[in-house]
Amino acid sequence: MREIFVVVERSRDGLAESALELLTAARGLGEATVSAVLMGADVADLASEAAQWFDSVYVFEDPALEHPDGDLQARILAPLIDREKPLVTLLAHTNTGLELAPMLAVRAGTPLIADAMDIESSAAGDCEAGVECIRAVRSVFGGKVQARVSAIPAENGVMISVRPGAYTPPDMASGAGGAVHSETIPEGVAPRRQCVETVPPDPGAVDISQAEVLVAIGRGIEDEENLEDLHSLADAMGAEVACTRPVVDRKWLEKTRQVGTSGVTVKPRVYLALGISGSFQHLGGVKGDPFIAAINTDPAAPIFGVADVGIVGDILDLIPLLEEKIRERRG
Numbered sequence: 459m460r461e462i463f464v465v466v467e468r469s470r471d472g473l474a475e476s477a478l479e480l481l482t483a484a485r486g487l488g489e490a491t492v493s494a495v496l497m498g499a500d501v502a503d504l505a506s507e508a509a510q511w512f513d514s515v516y517v518f519e520d521p522a523l524e525h526p527d528g529d530l531q532a533r534i535l536a537p538l539i540d541r542e543k544p545l546v547t548l549l550a551h552t553n554t555g556l557e558l559a560p561m562l563a564v565r566a567g568t569p570l571i572a573d574a575m576d577i578e579s580s581a582a583g584d585c586e587a588g589v590e591c592i593r594a595v596r597s598v599f600g601g602k603v604q605a606r607v608s609a610i611p612a613e614n615g616v617m618i619s620v621r622p623g624a625y626t627p628p629d630m631a632s633g634a635g636g637a638v639h640s641e642t643i644p645e646g647v648a649p650r651r652q653c654v655e656t657v658p659p660d661p662g663a664v665d666i667s668q669a670e671v672l673v674a675i676g677r678g679i680e681d682e683e684n685l686e687d688l689h690s691l692a693d694a695m696g697a698e699v700a701c702t703r704p705v706v707d708r709k710w711l712e713k714t715r716q717v718g719t720s721g722v723t724v725k726p727r728v729y730l731a732l733g734i735s736g737s738f739q740h741l742g743g744v745k746g747d748p749f750i751a752a753i754n755t756d757p758a759a760p761i762f763g764v765a766d767v768g769i770v771g772d773i774l775d776l777i778p779l780l781e782e783k784i785r786e787r788r789g
């Protein structure tokens with residue numbers, strides 16, 4: 459049977475959610491053995507966990523793999539791909555995947571589709587007759603347009619990095635107890651760079667990833683001094699303040715409050731998006747299907763495409779009004 463590889467990442471508590479999202483994506487590609495590929499320093503427990511979900515697990519366990527290192531990982535995985543020849547290798551389009559996927563695709567000699575949001579196999583139409591191809595949807599031009607691309611697998615298949623959040627993890631582990639294959643790092647492959655230091659987050663820093671209610675602000679806030687009203691609104695709502703990257707770039711709020719693909723991933727119950735256009739880089743950090751309320755002066759802003767309720771209006775007028783109403787309601 460053909461095989462699909464899923465390069466899995468870890469979180470503090472175990473397998474990263476992206477690993478299970480990729481499992482859903484892999485299962486959607488039809489009948490295949492879906493194998494997790496796991497790399498790390500102390501990953502025996504993680505391998506057992508992965509075996510509950512995946513049909514099989516390839517494990518590289520070595521102290522050199524304690525920190526993600528795309529250069530090292532690519533040189534380790536390319537020979538495995540060359541040996542097993544999976545039809546597709548899936549990675550998460552995270553900081554780790556962003557580094558690893560292109561290097562691995564070059565080494566394995568496969569086409570790469572980066573930042574895919576939807577994948578299907580062997581679709582008719584734009585593939586050569588009789589040739590199985592993999593099609594994917596990815597956004598281009600800063601998320602304004604979606605492109606459908608197809609790739610014909612090379613001898614070592616196709617590599618695809620998938621945007622986190624594009625797929626929903628399966629509800630339950632199959633519990634099948636997939637086979638765990640212990641792999642060894644190929645001879646002569648050693649780290650070429652070193653992690654000098656990891657900097658733990660400031661213990662006093664706000665952790666928006668745990669917040670139930672978030673009031674998120676974008677460039678629409680226009681001026682740093684308008685943030686005072688925003689903090690007041692968040693206080694009235696019992697919410698944490700979050701923001702988009704341009705707000706951090708202007709140093710109006712700390713980086714720890716930035717939501718998005720290069721910021722924090724959040725899973726609130728309620729997300730109030732104020733003066734935020736709704737770029738995919740921002741929304742890529744909003745998980746868990748929260749109730750989204752958006753206010754924006756532009757009725758065509760993409761945020762309205764994902765919002766449960768929206769108001770076309772000026773946040774500078776509406777923030778104080780909203781706070782007043784909320785305080786009234788809460789007595």
Ligand SMILES: Cc1cc2nc3c(=O)[nH]c(=O)nc-3n(C[C@H](O)[C@H](O)[C@H](O)COP(=O)(O)OP(=O)(O)OC[C@H]3O[C@@H](n4cnc5c(N)ncnc54)[C@H](O)[C@@H]3O)c2cc1C
Binds near residue numbers: 704
């Ligand atoms: C590699 C990469 C990584 C990135 N990572 C992230 C990330 O992690 N997080 C992130 O947020 N961005 C990220 N970005 C940036 C991202 O592409 C967008 O530029 C950014 O999200 C836009 O932020 P914004 O919505 O605040 O600003 P804009 O896109 O400028 O939108 C501002 C919105 O405010 C509205 N507005 C203006 N004035 C008002 C008003 N008075 N009242 C109401 N509405 C008003 C406008 O109509 C507009 O829709 C990344 C970009 C790259 C290239």
